[in-house]
Amino acid sequence: MHIDRVHLYTNRIDELKDFYIRKLEFELVSENDHSFEMNIGSSRMVFQSMQKHRQPFYHFAFNLPSNKFEDAKKWAKAKVSLSKEEGEDDVYFDFLKSKAFYFTDPGGNIVELIARQSLSPVDKKEGFHPTRLLNISEMSLTTDDVLTVGRQLQDMGLPVREGEPLETDTLDFLGETEGGAFLLLGPQGRRWIFSKQDAETHPLEIKVNGGNFIELNEEGKASMTHSF
Numbered sequence: 661m662h663i664d665r666v667h668l669y670t671n672r673i674d675e676l677k678d679f680y681i682r683k684l685e686f687e688l689v690s691e692n693d694h695s696f697e698m699n700i701g702s703s704r705m706v707f708q709s710m711q712k713h714r715q716p717f718y719h720f721a722f723n724l725p726s727n728k729f730e731d732a733k734k735w736a737k738a739k740v741s742l743s744k745e746e747g748e749d750d751v752y753f754d755f756l757k758s759k760a761f762y763f764t765d766p767g768g769n770i771v772e773l774i775a776r777q778s779l780s781p782v783d784k785k786e787g788f789h790p791t792r793l794l795n796i797s798e799m800s801l802t803t804d805d806v807l808t809v810g811r812q813l814q815d816m817g818l819p820v821r822e823g824e825p826l827e828t829d830t831l832d833f834l835g836e837t838e839g840g841a842f843l844l845l846g847p848q849g850r851r852w853i854f855s856k857q858d859a860e861t862h863p864l865e866i867k868v869n870g871g872n873f874i875e876l877n878e879e880g881k882a883s884m885t886h887s888f
Contacts, residue, residue, distance in 0.1 A: 661818060661839045661869060662703075662870070663703050663795065663796040663797075663866065663867075664703060664869070665703065665705070665706070665866070665867040666705050666720065666799050666864065666867075667706045667864060668705070668707050668716070668769075668862075669707070669708055669709075669712075669716045669862060669864070670707050670708070670710065670715075670716055671709070671710060671712055671716065672715070672766055672767045675767065676696075676707050676765060676766055676767045677691065678766075680698055680765070681698065684790055686698045686699070686790045687791055694708060695708040695709065700793050700795060701722075701792075701794040701795040703795040710863075715768055717767060717768035717769050717770070717862065718769050718800050719769070719799075719844065719852050720769065720770075720771065720798060720799050720800065721771075721774050721796070721798035722771075722772070722773050722794075722795070722797055723775075723795050724774060724793065724794065725780055725792060726775050726776060726777050726779070726782055727783060728792065729750075729759050732761075732773050732775075733761050733773075735787070735788045736761065741763065743761075743762040744854065745854045751853075757777045757779075758775060759774070759775050760773065760775070761773055762855070764855060768857065770852045770854065770855045770857065772797075772798065772854075776797075779838065795840075795841065796841065797840060797842070798841070799842075799844065799866055800843075800846070800859070801866075801876055802847070802860060802861045803847070803861055803876065803880030803881075804848055804880055805880055805881065806826065806827075806832065806845055806847055809876075809880075809882045811826070812882055813843065813845065813884070814834075815884070816874075816886060817869075817872075818835055818868070819834065819836065820834055821834070822837060826845075831844050831845070831846040832845040847859070848860055848880075861878065861879070861880040863875075863877050872886055
């Protein structure tokens with residue numbers, strides 16, 4: 661699976677634009693008074709302003725070149741405070757053969773940068789800059805109707821990783837392992853690692869695989885549009 665584009669919402673649009681474009685130097689694609697779009701390698705991410713009684717937030721991850729974890733971590737530590745879990749500011753996922761670190765942006769989003777050692781290519785250039793990110797690696801989908809949404813995603817052709825069954829009380833990774841990109845489907849109330857935040861349902865739109873669209877509304881109901 662390839663995550664082409666994600667469209668997220670925030671009540672802190674100016675702070676997020678300043679953070680990603682000015683402070684972190686992500687590549688700006690377009691902007692107006694209510695939204696901005698930035699490049700994440702071969703993917704794109706949009707933030708749009710939304711006035712809500714609570715602050716929308718999400719978890720998402722960006723794929724690093726397989727050899728750029730330490731360079732990216734050094735770059736990030738010079739700009740943001742890295743999040744910690746049990747005293748550590750990074751983690752190795754044996755089942756993914758990957759290493760990751762996390763930080764929280766001004767909108768409350770839990771941001772992960774991950775190097776998948778067996779899947780992602782090597783970058784031979786020195787150092788690190790956000791323009792060297794490969795793509796969006798993970799995007800959260802939080803709903804209390806995990807089974808229904810999970811089956812909708814499966815009908816779209818997105819399998820649960822390694823053929824595992826859908827689980828309603830934990831995270832389901834949907835997408836082919838070899839693709840290095842996943843939708844993280846799970847219920848409200850579970851804590852995101854490397855944060856103190858419990859997962860909440862917030863609206864979003866995702867485009868995958870060149871033209872399949874996934875939309876989640878504020879109630880956690882999903883609609884899918886297939887391309888043929």
